[in-house]
Amino acid sequence: MQSFILALIIETNSNAWIIKSVFQLLSxxxxxxxxSGVTFYLVSWVVASRGPVFSAMFAPLSLVxxxxxxxxxxxxxVYVGSLVGAAAVVxxxxxxLWGIAxxxxxKAKERLITNIKT
Incomplete structure (x- = not known):
């Protein structure tokens, strides 16, 4: 919604909003x-299988x-600042990911030790 409102403010010419070809419509x-749909599905799948940390972590990767x-x-x-930022994100x-692993x-070792003791 924010992008839509910003686009309306920036582009005031109503002719620019008209879809003129089938290619534009298909795009x-x-x-x-x-x-939207596939991204939502993939994020939901990652949250269900690995937890919310993984989906939140890979959001900045889209900028890279x-x-x-x-x-x-x-x-x-591509400027040096972009490269430095991309390297920092990676x-x-x-x-x-290393910390989570x-x-x-x-936790797996603790479970194994607990199972051996019981």
Missing amino acids: CLFVGIFG ITTILGALLLQEN CGLYMV EDYET
């Missing part, structure tokens, strides 16, 4: 179905993917 449907695809497909300029994700191993 809107594709983004609506896959951008957007930067890479923008540079490759749209020939956008390092942060790796550190959190260590936590799972510790």
